[in-house]
Amino acid sequence: MGEALKGYSWQKNAYLETEMLNATPLIEVWRGEFLESQHRGHAVVCNFEGEIIEAWGDPEHVILPRSSCKILQALPLVTSGAAAAQGLTARHLALACASHQGADIHSQLVLDWLGQLGKTDADFRCGTQWPRDIPASNHLVKTDQSACRYHNNCSGKHCGFLTLAQHLRAGPEYHEVDHPVQIAVRAAFEEMTGETSPGYGIDGCSAPNWACSIAGLARAMARCAAGGADPLGKAASQLRDAMMAHPELVAGETRACTELMRAAPGVALKTGAEAVFIAIIPGLRAGIAVKIEDGATRASEALIAALLIRLGVLEADHPAALKRLGPIHNWDGLQTGQISALL
Amino acid sequence: MGEALKGYSWQKNAYLETEMLNATPLIEVWRGEFLESQHRGHAVVCNFEGEIIEAWGDPEHVILPRSSCKILQALPLVTSGAAAAQGLTARHLALACASHQGADIHSQLVLDWLGQLGKTDADFRCGTQWPRDIPASNHLVKTDQSACRYHNNCSGKHCGFLTLAQHLRAGPEYHEVDHPVQIAVRAAFEEMTGETSPGYGIDGCSAPNWACSIAGLARAMARCAAGGADPLGKAASQLRDAMMAHPELVAGETRACTELMRAAPGVALKTGAEAVFIAIIPGLRAGIAVKIEDGATRASEALIAALLIRLGVLEADHPAALKRLGPIHNWDGLQTGQISALL
Numbered sequence: 001m002g003e004a005l006k007g008y009s010w011q012k013n014a015y016l017e018t019e020m021l022n023a024t025p026l027i028e029v030w031r032g033e034f035l036e037s038q039h040r041g042h043a044v045v046c047n048f049e050g051e052i053i054e055a056w057g058d059p060e061h062v063i064l065p066r067s068s069c070k071i072l073q074a075l076p077l078v079t080s081g082a083a084a085a086q087g088l089t090a091r092h093l094a095l096a097c098a099s100h101q102g103a104d105i106h107s108q109l110v111l112d113w114l115g116q117l118g119k120t121d122a123d124f125r126c127g128t129q130w131p132r133d134i135p136a137s138n139h140l141v142k143t144d145q146s147a148c149r150y151h152n153n154c155s156g157k158h159c160g161f162l163t164l165a166q167h168l169r170a171g172p173e174y175h176e177v178d179h180p181v182q183i184a185v186r187a188a189f190e191e192m193t194g195e196t197s198p199g200y201g202i203d204g205c206s207a208p209n210w211a212c213s214i215a216g217l218a219r220a221m222a223r224c225a226a227g228g229a230d231p232l233g234k235a236a237s238q239l240r241d242a243m244m245a246h247p248e249l250v251a252g253e254t255r256a257c258t259e260l261m262r263a264a265p266g267v268a269l270k271t272g273a274e275a276v277f278i279a280i281i282p283g284l285r286a287g288i289a290v291k292i293e294d295g296a297t298r299a300s301e302a303l304i305a306a307l308l309i310r311l312g313v314l315e316a317d318h319p320a321a322l323k324r325l326g327p328i329h330n331w332d333g334l335q336t337g338q339i340s341a342l343l
Numbered sequence: 344m345g346e347a348l349k350g351y352s353w354q355k356n357a358y359l360e361t362e363m364l365n366a367t368p369l370i371e372v373w374r375g376e377f378l379e380s381q382h383r384g385h386a387v388v389c390n391f392e393g394e395i396i397e398a399w400g401d402p403e404h405v406i407l408p409r410s411s412c413k414i415l416q417a418l419p420l421v422t423s424g425a426a427a428a429q430g431l432t433a434r435h436l437a438l439a440c441a442s443h444q445g446a447d448i449h450s451q452l453v454l455d456w457l458g459q460l461g462k463t464d465a466d467f468r469c470g471t472q473w474p475r476d477i478p479a480s481n482h483l484v485k486t487d488q489s490a491c492r493y494h495n496n497c498s499g500k501h502c503g504f505l506t507l508a509q510h511l512r513a514g515p516e517y518h519e520v521d522h523p524v525q526i527a528v529r530a531a532f533e534e535m536t537g538e539t540s541p542g543y544g545i546d547g548c549s550a551p552n553w554a555c556s557i558a559g560l561a562r563a564m565a566r567c568a569a570g571g572a573d574p575l576g577k578a579a580s581q582l583r584d585a586m587m588a589h590p591e592l593v594a595g596e597t598r599a600c601t602e603l604m605r606a607a608p609g610v611a612l613k614t615g616a617e618a619v620f621i622a623i624i625p626g627l628r629a630g631i632a633v634k635i636e637d638g639a640t641r642a643s644e645a646l647i648a649a650l651l652i653r654l655g656v657l658e659a660d661h662p663a664a665l666k667r668l669g670p671i672h673n674w675d676g677l678q679t680g681q682i683s684a685l686l
Contacts, residue, residue: 029617029638031407031544031545031552031617032542032543032544032545033542033544034405034406034407034542034544034554036406036407036544036617036638037617037618037635037636037637037638038636038637039637040383040637062377063377063379064374064377064379125675126674126675127673127674127675127676128674129674138484141481141484141485142484142485152674199375199376199377200375201374201375201376201377201379201679201680202374202375202673202677202679203673203679204673204674204679205673205674205675206673206674206675206677209374211377274372274374274379274380275380292380292637293380293381293637294380294381294382294383294635294636294637294639294642295372295379295380295639296637296638296639299637330470330545330546330547330548330549331469331470331471331472331495331547331548331549332468332469332470332548332549333470334545334549336544336545336546336547337544
C-alpha cells in the first residue's frame with residue numbers, strides 16, 4: 001500500500017484554500033504518441049481509524065464534495081427515526097444517496113415517495129433538469145413534454161429532506177441553510193469528517209454543500225465502511241448497504257457509479273460534480289476520496305477505477321474499468337488513444 | 344500588451360513533449376467563496392511577423408490542434424484551384440472550416456455539396472455522429488431515425504477533402520495519411536506553422552491531425568490574419584473571410600465560435616476538441632492559440648474570450664462573453680459561482 005502517512009492531525013479544522021497548486025498529475029489522455037491532455041488532482045485512502053494510508057496531491061486541500069457526500073447528507077434521515085417512521089426501504093435509502101438520471105425506475109420511486117408524504121413536485125426546492133436517461137429523454141421529446149423537478153438528479157435526496165422536514169414538523173423551505181434539516185445535515189457531516197466545515201457553497205439543486213478537506217471526506221467514507229455501534233455508524237452502514245444493494249438506483253444504466261459498483265461488489269461508490277468521487281470499502285474498512293483539480297468527470301472516474309484496481313477490489317480488464325481507464329475510440333470506432341493513470 | 348517576448352526561434356522544429364508541467368493556472372471556477380476547480384494551460388499571441396507578443400505557460404508545448412486548424416486543412420482546397428473549379432461559395436468555404444452541429448442549415452449545405460460532386464453519404468470516411476443541434480436531434484428522435492455521416496461535425500471538412508480528391512483524380516480513401524489530399528494538408532500546415540510536424544494523431548473524424556507547438560499554431564493564425572500576396576496567404580484570407588461572413592455555419596446557434604464571432608465582428612474563431620481555441624484578428628494582423636492542459640472546453644472558451652477582451656476586440660459585458668466568463672447558475676437559476684480568468 002505504499003508509504004503510510006501516519007500522524008495526520010485528525011482534529012484539526014479544515015481551512016479555506018485559494019490555491020491548489022500542489023495537485024499532482026494523475027490521469028493522462030493520449031492520442032497516438034502524443035500526451036494530448038492531462039488531469040491533476042488529489043486522492044486520499046483512509047482506514048477505519050481515520051488514518052491516511054495513501055495520498056496523492058494535498059490531503060488537506062479543501063473541496064466542496066458536491067453529490068459525493070449524499071450518504072452523509074442522508075444520515076439524519078435515518079438517525080432521526082424519520083426513515084423508520086415512514087417505513088422507507090433500502091430502495092428509498094439508495095435513492096436518497098443517488099444522483100439518478102431520471103429513468104423510469106428513478107422517477108416512479110420518487111413520485112411514489114412524494115405521494116406517500118402527501119407532497120407534490122411543487123414541494124421540491126430543486127430546479128428542473130432534463131433527464132440524462134436516453135429512453136426517458138426520448139419519451140419527453142416524442143410527447144412534447146417538459147422536464148419536471150422530479151427528473152432532477154437530486155430529487156431522491158430532496159425526498160429525504162422532505163421526509164426529515166415532515167418528521168421534524170419543520171417548514172417547507174428545507175433547502176435553506178438555517179432550516180432544521182440543513183442544520184442536522186451539517187452536524188452529521190462535521191461529525192463524520194472530523195472537521196469543522198469552513199463554509200458552504202450552493203449546490204446545483206439549491207441545497208447547501210458543506211466544505212471539508214479531501215482527507216476529511218475520505219475519513220468520513222472510512223467511517224461509513226467501518227460502520228459501528230453508535231447511531232451515526234449504524235445509519236451509515238444501513239445507507240451504504242442500500243447503495244450496494246441497488247446500484248441501478250444510485251446513478252443509472254451506462255453510468256460510472258452503477259457500472260463500477262456492479263463490477264466491484266461490496267463497494268459503495270458515489271460521484272460528485274466537478275470531479276469528486278468517493279468509495280466506501282467495508283471489506284477493507286477503508287474510504288477513498290478523489291478530487292480532480294479541473295473538475296473533469298472523465299478523470300475522476302478513471303482515477304477511482306485505478307484506485308479500486310490498486311486496492312484489489314476491481315479487475316483491471318473488467319469492461320466497466322476499461323471504459324474509464326483504457327482505449328479511446330472515435331466516431332467510427334477506431335482506437336485513437338487511451339486514458340491511463342499515474343499511480 | 345505586457346512584456347513582449349522577442350527573439351523566439353521561428354524556424355526551430357517542434358518537439359514531442361511528454362510533460363506539460365509548465366502549464367499555468369489561467370481559468371478559475373468559483374462556487375461561493377470557494378475556488379472549486381481551476382484550469383491550467385498555455386496561450387500565445389503572435390503578430391504577422393510570427394513573433395510572440397504575449398504568452399502564458401509554455402509556447403513551445405506541442406499539441407494536436409484538432410479542429411482548431413480546420414482553416415489550415417482547407418488551404419489546399421483553395422490553392423489547388425479545386426474550390427474555384429467547383430464554383431464553391433463563401434458558405435461552402437466556411438463549412439469546410441467548421442465543426443458544425445448538424446442543424447438543418449449545415450446538413451442541407453453538406454448534402455447539396457455532396458450531390459454537386461456526385462457523391463453520397465457513403466463516400467464520407469468520417470463516422471456517424473448524433474447532431475448536437477436540439478431541433479435536429481428532436482426531429483431524429485420523433486421520426487425514429489438514426490444519425491448519418493453528414494451529421495458528423497466534420498462533414499464540411501470532409502466535403503472539402505472529397506472535392507480536392509476529385510480535383511486531383513485521387514482515390515476514395517482520402518483520410519489516409521499517404522493520400523494526396525492529406526499530403527497536401529500536411530505541406531500547407533507545416534508552411535503556415537513554420538515547423539516540421541513531429542507527427543500526427545487520428546482525429547475524431549478519422550483524418551490525420553498534425554501536431555505543432557502552440558506558438559506554431561498562433562503563428563499560422565497570425566499569417567491567416569495578415570493574408571498576403573502568395574497563394575497560401577490569399578487562400579487563408581479567403582477562408583478566414585468566409586468564416587467571418589458566416590459564423591452560423593462555423594458552429595451553430597448557442598455555440599461559442601458562432602456567438603463570439605457575432606460579438607466580435609472582424610475576428611475569425613475556431614474551437615478544437617480537448618480545449619484548443621484559435622483566433623484570427625485581421626485588424627491587428629494577429630493570431631492567438633490556446634490549449635487548456637486538461638482538455639476542458641469551458642476553460643478554452645473562457646480563455647479565448649478573456650484574450651479577445653484583453654486585445655480590445657470583445658466587450659467584457661457582451662452576453663456572449665459573460666456566458667463564458669461570468670456568473671454560473673444552477674438548475675433553478677440561482678447564481679452559485681463564477682468563472683474568471685487569471686490574465
